[in-house]
Amino acid sequence: MFNKFRNLELTMVTKGNASVQRIGVIGAGIGGLAAAVRLARRGYSVSVFERSGKPGGKIGEWHSKGYRFDTGPSLFTLPALLNEILDPDLHLSLIKLKLLSRNFFSDGAVIDIPADPEMFSKTVAHATGTQASMLQKYLNHAREVYQLTAPAFIFRSLHDWSSLFRIQNLRYLWQWPRLHAFSTLHSFNTRRLRHPKLVQMMDRFATYNGSDPYRTPATMAVIAHLENNLGAWLPKQGMHSVVDALVQQALRLGVNFHLSTSVERIEPDNDGYSLWIGENHHHFNKIISNIDIHQFYSHVLPDASRLKRITTTERSTSALIFYWGMGAAFPQLDIHNVLFSSNYPEEFDNLFNKKQISPDPTVYIYISSKTIDNDAPEGCENWFVMVNAPENTGQDWETIRSQTRQAIIHKINKTLRTDVEPLIKTERHLDPVAIETLTGSWRGSLYGASSNSRFSAFARHDNRHPVYRNLYFTGGSVHPGGGIPLCLASAKIVDQLIEKESKR
Ligand SMILES: Cc1cc2nc3c(=O)[nH]c(=O)nc-3n(C[C@H](O)[C@H](O)[C@H](O)COP(=O)(O)OP(=O)(O)OC[C@H]3O[C@@H](n4cnc5c(N)ncnc54)[C@H](O)[C@@H]3O)c2cc1C
CATH class of the missing domain: 3.50.50.60 (FAD/NAD(P)-binding domain)
Structure with a gap:
């Protein structure tokens, strides 16, 4: 390639x-x-x-035995x-996702997040017994956070005081309380969404920049706007x-x-x-x-x-990723799948305080071959299986890798009610040490400093x-x-x- x-x-x-x-x-x-x-x-x-x-x-990208893997990012927003x-002739051919993610919980519940905001509100409200209007209100708030923050804080130098304090930006500062920057994302989500599964799904957005939902400010709800209101894409060529x-x-x-x-x-x-x-x-x-x-x-x-x-x-999180060429197809899975930890607070305590991977980590599985045919041989799938990992502080990664691999396989087997290990036809991994070596990211953190x-x-x-x-x-x-x-x-x-x- x-x-x-x-x-x-x-x-x-x-x-x-x-x-x-x-x-x-x-x-x-x-x-x-x-x-x-x-x-x-x-x-x-x-x-x-x-x-x-x-x-x-x-x-990055990796090819092996007829499988193609995206080795890094898997979700493309704001194209x-x-x-x-x-x-114009170099614009990418993009597939707009119809389903943003399929979410699996330890009690067996499965909740899909459709890309269409109205369908999202209805489907998720139905699955969690909440009100669609509450979800719609949440997404409207996320849009407002984006509109208030993006012009002054995302697309401008924050340190260019002359431009930051221009009259049009002052009105954003004036509306600062609407951002709920003094609440954490988790407490804000709990107040606004109430249902624990719904809260957990929206808390997960903190991990999009390697942060902890129990500490990151509620302004991080802005990511829901990017994904749920504006949409997510997959380039046709990966x-x-x-x-x-x-x-x-x-x-x-x-x-x-x-x-x-x-x-x-x-x-x-x-x-x-x-x-x-x-x-x-x-x-x-x-x-x-x-x-x-x-x-x-x-x-x-x-x-x-x-x-x-x-x-x-404080650094953002790193990742431990397994790239598995699977010798079978799994209709139960979609392109982006999340198998949630049954103890989310413990997962983040492990990541940021104990600098470990939780024994029951949230497992993310990305399968581009669900929509890009050439990414896996006929009847097979290319699995990108990732768990959040702490920054590299000299842990024994070989032991962590082998323990976590077993925990991941156990969780997937339980969720899919099958034994996936014998179906792995080709395999490679990436851990915080390799991320640091390959890209120069200090301590292997994916997103620099945490938020x-x-x-x-x-x-x-x-x-x-x-x-x-x-x-x-x-x-x-x-x-x-x-x-x-x-x-x-x-x-x-x-x-x-x-x-x-x-x-x-
Ligand atoms: C596993 C994983 C999953 C991710 N998932 C997503 C996702 O789904 N969506 C998303 O938007 N983002 C995701 N990200 C984050 C995203 O990939 C990064 O934020 C982004 O690609 C970083 O780009 P960068 O411009 O900082 O450069 P980097 O990608 O960090 O590249 C820096 C380059 O500098 C080179 N370099 C280092 N030192 C030197 C030197 N001395 N001389 C010359 N060259 C040097 C390195 O070799 C490297 O090529 C993910 C990242 C990873 C690793």
Whole structure:
């Protein structure tokens, strides 16, 4: 799959016009690729340096024995953020999900969440004996939270005080109490939704950015708006086609890619930065770092005091994932399936306080072959089986992996009333150590810092360096946070900052 990117091992091309400003992007994760596309479109000469042999970072893919697996993200929301930077012919073919998830509970109950908000309200109200109007009200509230927060807090630099305190943003601050930022997501959901299963399903949104529903603020209900009101998609060629489209667009705009090239350090000089690779260095007027902010301050531009601030901020969760090529099809399952823990508070206590995986973890199974035929041989399925894991603090992952694998199989067997283990035809796993090694994410956390406090949004690193000019940051470990849409938003913010500063 990635062979087609091998020929991206290009040499530095200096554009004919000496006045063209040169931008170096460190890291070809989605935030780096999107920033490269945006700035190349503005006429900058952009070069991307990627340590790995392929672009995409956490958005990966694995092929084995006729099965294809998305190894990272499985849920695609807010596709408009991608399309707005792609030429129309590169827009992805997307399948809009009809069913957002199928939820299994330990007492045998199964609750489907249809994508249509009205059907969601009716179906879930029926399944839980609650009122459809209550659910509709919840989704309306989630929409309102998005409308109040997105313009000022998601699509803008939070640290650009002049833009944050513009008159139109002040009205958002004025309506701050409507966000219920002083309640936790769980207490808000309990008050608004009451039914424990319904509360648990909506509490799960905290995990979309690796946080704890019993601590994260109720503003996290905003995710229900993205998924339940706006919808979720699956690209017809799998999640990695998001990366393919960005790379194609970048190449079309003349971006230079340097794969298998690790940036060791940058040094500020007269008119920008020297970017060092081994003994060689290249000069750039501006640098955009897309790598984990911890790695940036520990290696690329060492800064003990900024590093301390990052190391004292609680990390988001990591994951333990098994990719199983299954030799059978399971009509009981849909594309996105959640087998809930019978003790959700204990699961999060384990993740954040004990730094363990719960003995009864919530198991998420994603099966793209339910809708993409070529993703598994006829009559078979590609299972992506994930449980939330704590950040890597040096635990014995081999033991944890083997215990958790057994717990997962036990839970699936009980739910599906069959023995799935003999049906596994091909297998691979990813754990927090591997996530750290492969993508540079400190301690393997999926989304940088957690959002377990109401001040988390303000604690994330800015999209530009507070002291050095012409040094910018994108990606999941900086503002506005992790997940594909927010990483795309970080690239949009950097683009706006560079454009604004170029006019000064
Ligand atoms: C298992 C899993 C499931 C997920 N599920 C979802 C989901 O369903 N939906 C969703 O929206 N998000 C999901 N996410 C999160 C999402 O994938 C990430 O937030 C996003 O892809 C991070 O992009 P990024 O721009 O921060 O770059 P990253 O993906 O972190 O990439 C950074 C890149 O920098 C490179 N690099 C590091 N150091 C150097 C160096 N010194 N020199 C050059 N290059 C370097 C790395 O090799 C890497 O390619 C998931 C993530 C994982 C791992």
